[in-house]
Amino acid sequence: MWDYSDKVKEHFFQPRNAGVLADANGVGDVGSISCGDALRLMLKVEPVTDIILDAHFQTFGCGSAIASSSALTEMIKGKTLDEALKVSNQDIADYLDGLPPEKMHCSVMGREALQAAIANYRGEVWSDDHEEGALVCKCFAIDAVLIEDTIRANNLCSVQDVTNYTKAGGGCSSCHEGIEEILVKVMVERGETFKHGAQPKEEAAPVGMTNLQRIRKIEAVLESVRPQLKRDGGDIELVDVDGKTIYVNMTGACAGCQMEALTLQGIQQKLMEELKEFIKIVPTKVSSLSRAMKG
């Protein structure tokens, strides 16, 4: 059974704002019946101020689809349409204290429902060209369509390439067989054969970011987590950046803490999201200061 948070269960068993909203002036129907998750979002918008006075939902779907629909209505009530549009599917998941990656992939449709309902309110037609394939990488919720498109667009030829470009396969690595199968298929299309151990393409540095900008970004991420670490009597410092490997030094109470691995994993995730590339964070015992002195 899925490991749902208490918040998800609460919103599933006691959904807020469920049912038809009689005087709705914006309605959005989105989802996929084949996947088993679809949502109707109904809004009552104040025409002068564009403020959402009320929001209701009806959902055909699983526990997380119902809970995330309920959460969405709670989050957008009282917001203006522009403010509401800033709510992302990740925000909904955060509001519910997280969701399993498989569920993020298919059952959280809040943002799309909002766009559709607002388009309907404004008399526009909303369409979504989003296409979903079977989930390949469960660690980062990456599907087959995205992997295939990325391989094709960038002429990728190794699993490492795919990981660099999409993050798929960068976690537990159990999907590498699946990624290889997609590589084989796409490479045949362009008249090549997949060879294990092919040299990955040169590092996929994020477009338009110099080394300095990249390091500054890394420091900014570390800065953003610092307050939490300090609260627990610890700290983190950047030691070096070598391609995809980021060396850090955990100090104070963080050093040797049993939760160190978990903390680092969280920071690594955050770094990957900000840098939009796959990186590895490695703790070192040598502080930057002593390195500098030895140097």
Added chain:
Amino acid sequence: MEAIYLDNNATTRVDPAVVEAMLPYFTEQFGNPSSMHSFGNKVGLAIKKARMQVQELLGAEHDSEIIFTSCGTESDSTALLSALRAQPERREIITTTVEHPAILTLCTFLEKEGYKVHLLKVDEKGRLDLEEYKKLLTDQVAVVSVMWANNETGTFFPVVEMAELAHAVGAMFHTDAVQAVGKVPLNLKDTKIDMLSVSGHKLHAPKGIGVLYLKRGTRFRPLLRGGHQERGRRAGTENSASIVGLGKAAEMALESMAFENTIVARLRDKLETAILAKVPRSFVTGDANNRLPNTSNIAFEFIEGEAILLMLNKFGIAASSGSACTSGSLEPSHVMRAMGIPYTAAHGTVRFSLSRYSTEAEVDRVIQVVPEIIAQLRKLSPYWDGDGPAAEPDKAFAPTYA
């Protein structure tokens, strides 16, 4: 609140008598049956007894036709791979669209290795078309693998007849009978079935033990090579405690065969009839007139199965569903899709599978709870309008694919 377990097609509780029979084989009877000394000898005798107990349940002619394996999946893989290796000149496999993944995923893999796989379709009640089957049977077919009873709907396939047809073209016949063994009387010695898979934990034995029945004279190539265990057909030190447990479970299953087909079947029928009477827009999937005595698969239209299961779980009731969400896949059960059940119903299928431990009181409680849950979830559904479905459900709600 006492938990009510109606998910016996997923797995069963180990019978206390089975546990008791197993316990000595963890402690004083720890010997390796291959050893020469008395420690090993006693275990060897216990395994011999278990083999005969399983032989009797299956109605096999010889006890040497029983090969102990680790699970149903291992038995399935061993059977198919053996048939292909033993007849390298034959490159085709026939199976069905509604097999368990233990067969289907293996067949997809074999297809990539160059074998031709034919998938037999089923009709809206999950029945096969034997004419289609006969047309596919040629001297190119190495093996036919057709399940005895479907795990989701309980529907039986005519495996005895299909085995005869396979033999007529010299193809081997395997059946995945993990759901049928222990629930329906078997008499393999009077059939042309060459290989049959059993899973211990479906009949109140522990997990991690299975059987491959291999009819004497059937050409065989082992999957695991090494020791001489199981007459060299499945190397690896015997899981002696579990083998003894499976033997005991087989004996008990044979004793309760009549009970399973009368009392359990009646409870299942009571549950099903009452739910169908109380819940509008619900129907039985599969072939209700030809199925396992313990299984009822009911589709509740316009709601989704995982949500139903979460609600049931809150009331202490365990069942399972064919919805996509319960498996983490993007499609509802392949069995429901194969029968052409529409998505709005396929996602709302719930399988109740009873056992000889299920009681009348439990069934009454489920009958009381299910209609409430369904009504509650339908209130949330965009396909539902007040007390019934929206006038034209497919037009009332046609979401943009997002």
